[in-house]
Amino acid sequence: MPSLVPLFLTIHILTAIAAFGPVFVFPIIARMAAVEPQHGLFALRLTDTIEKRLTIPLALTIPVSGGLLVWSEGISLSNAHWLLTAIVLYVVAISFAILIQVRTVDRMIELATQLAAGRPAMAAGPGAALATAATLRVAGEPDPAAEMKSLGARAARGGIFLTILVVLIVSLMAGKPAI
DSSP: OGGGHHHHHHHHHHHHHHHHTGGGGHHHHHHHHHHSGGGHHHHHHHHHHHIIIIIHHHHHHHHHHHHHHHHHHTOOTTTOHHHHHHHHHHHHHHHHIIIIIHHHHHHHHHHHHHHHHHOTTSOOSHHHHHHHHHHHOOTTSOOHHHHHHHHHHHHHHHHHHHHHHHHHHHHHHHHOOOO
16 A cells, blocks of 8 residues: 555654654763762653653554555565664664663662662762762662762663664665665
8 A cells, every 4th residue: 555655654754753862862961960960860860751751662663653664565574684684673772772771770760869868968860879879888788879880881881872773773764775
């Protein structure tokens, strides 16, 4: 049904923009939180909310519109290696986002919340974790500031990885290279 191609393509593209567009702001939010650590917990909760309520739910609908496009255009997956590659990269990206990245940010929020509770006069966040770690640390327990720093680095690397995957997927979808 070629007449449905424009509709399915529009839905597919708009969903991808709505799902992945906001994540390009996450590094800016993180840098701002580093400059103003009293807002770190808010920054973590904001990125977490965007990821869980917008990015992941919309990203999970992309295979539906993509499948409808494949069907309406009569694309043979055995001949569309670019599409198969994009699908594999999508599965890797969505799996990583749900299984690794979300859990990393959840742990950061948990730590930041604990650090904020330990010293109510100062709001918590990645930077505030360093300032309040001494007040919360008990002998023999892990250093929350060190864990927060490690998690922040992991989240940043994960964000770079996911960004690269999204750019590769978009490039494959737009260029349809003969691979």
